[in-house]
Amino acid sequence: MPPAASKLLVIGYVWPEPRSSAAGGHMLQLLECFLEQGWQVTFSSPATEGEHKADLGALGIREQPIELNNSSFDSFVRELNPDVVLFDRFMMEEQFGWRVEKHCPQALRVLETSDLQSLRDARQQALKERLATGDVDDFADLFALSQQQLFQRMAGTDSAQREIAAIYRSDLSLMISDAEIDLLCQHFQLPAALLLHCPLLLDSTPRQVPEFAQRAHFISIGNFRHAPNWDAVLWLKNSIWPLIRQHLPKAQLHIYGAYTPPKASALHNAAQGFHIMNWAEDALQVMAAARVCLAPLRFGAGIKGKIADAMLCGTPNVTTPIGEEGMRGDLPWAGSVANNASEIALAAVRLHEDQAHWQQAQAKGWTLLAARYERKSFATALLARIAECRANLAEHRLNNFTGAMLRHHQHKSTQYMAQWIEAKNRRNWG
Template structure:
């Protein structure tokens, strides 16, 4: 690599980033901004279609390239680009393109942006389905929310999704983890070396000192991409169990639910007579969050950390959530609202915070302290860049120390190469 050439990063995106549609899209843009601040050149590529809320990457000086799955044209593209760093956006992109990166650019640092542990989220979803099947009317989910790490490992370990995801983590040189809980799970239960993991949570530019006053706010708000299964489950739980309990005590209150890509099954829940409003995509999520008095985030399964809760703290809006929603977010600090484990307790806490200005202001200040202590970009952006530099400086030894990763790369890339060549040959002989 020429010493005069700037560091070049290739990002292989699962989707094109939509920072105003999902926390994952927002986190990707935060990572990109950290790279740009360092003066690194970025090419963003993806096999996905372009969504209606895609970020304007070109305006940031980022080259955009559409790529295809199972197409050898990617080999020529990446060989010519010769990136110094390749960042895979979620493990499926490493599965699809990792072997081609290895073949064409073996000395490029391989970074995986996990977004969250999808195998953890999936295991929890299956647990919830089983629980609801056997206890459809149960109000208290405390047992579901508090399994030991050993139990969680037991639910994940035999699943194909977990084995694929953990294998991809081993194959990469560095994995960006948004949640400290997930780091602990990987290290203690799956025995992934700490040297492969880097804590990179959601980042904010600053923690505002002034917020819209309590008296000028009204109603409850919930927000999140409807394509994300945990969000949809939370909407259903609010509709059937939580919101009716809140309305009993606050008959004039309204719940405003915003989400990108609103499906008909969600708009069918819209019922102004019940104060239940499904309002589609929010043009300015922070503006609607700032006007609400309480953010509801009753997540019964999921993984990672929650963008809606970080946005609530940024806007000075107390939230009411579950242990799943708060997981990995507060590091033992006081919470910015309430963490409850049943529909009745969530409703009671929401009503109390809605009516009690002292408790509301206390929750707001606790959220402000959390942001300052744990989520400032001025800390996490430079730390991420430095960790990448450190790994590049000792890449050969780092990979030698990760023998399991080298072994998995060898076998995975051989088998994937044969499969891809077979698919390409079949496509050539049977064109659409």
């Protein structure tokens, strides 16, 4: 008989929506890596299904709804007996990590961080402090915060302590940004052996896309439920777009995003060329039709799926240092990076009007994709690292005493809290 396939269990914070967010797209890329190697994949989540959920069953992935604070998960995971459990974001490790360890102690526990949420939170707080001063257009000093300054802002926060504790408790954490790996290793003193750089996994082969003259308009895209995206839309509306229209009175900006709230729809103004377009069924199609992508992110973390999509479509972009962080290494940028509204506007106008400049930016995007996001090389490294950890699991865990200590204390408290909630729910519903 052929050997049994290795089994992967994913515990998702949400059901993946690859056409709604970069996090959903990255999760699907990870799942495909395992499927291509013949793994049996089960995806579970306590979340309700979103309207743009991927059809996992069509990919051969078993779907399993689960509940928080419910011992039914124990029998499910014990029966499945996975070889690897992938927690989608640290909240899922907090909720289910102790149950996995108790019932499947030999399963490799892997954390998909998506981005470093505590870093995003710290930057959001810094932005709120700046906006309270009344200076709403120039953020050079915020964008230039050093890793030491970010560490000082993060270290005492609840979100950083929870998130980094989850990384320690896991056998391996997937980091989408190498800048965040540097921050964790250099300032939070995490062992490098616990982290793996796993960016977006893309086919970097240049595709056939419309030429400069065949394109029109500016585009901005991003899930409206993601706070940095909504903040970027507000900055566009209030500061950046009026400056662009001064130079290009007939310019149009098309803003796409899943889960458009009424407050976003209210910003639609055709007379100003400011169009809220709601969800794009095919994000790459609308991106390839645009001439310039605007991504004026004032805070955030991780790497930006919208910018990767822009490069895939040969669409130059204008962003901030937050947008380009962790994306290019030492390579030239596929467009422009600016610190304030006027610089962003001028860079956007030049890309929109100067064909030679536009073509140079497009070529830089192709180069950057091939160097930094080639799917095959990162997929191979991911599966090799997982195999290595599984083969040396006892030694790997022995070298992570801090993680063992945190599991002992935090998981006990989490376990007792979960059992108390379950008993309380049983009384209320019994």
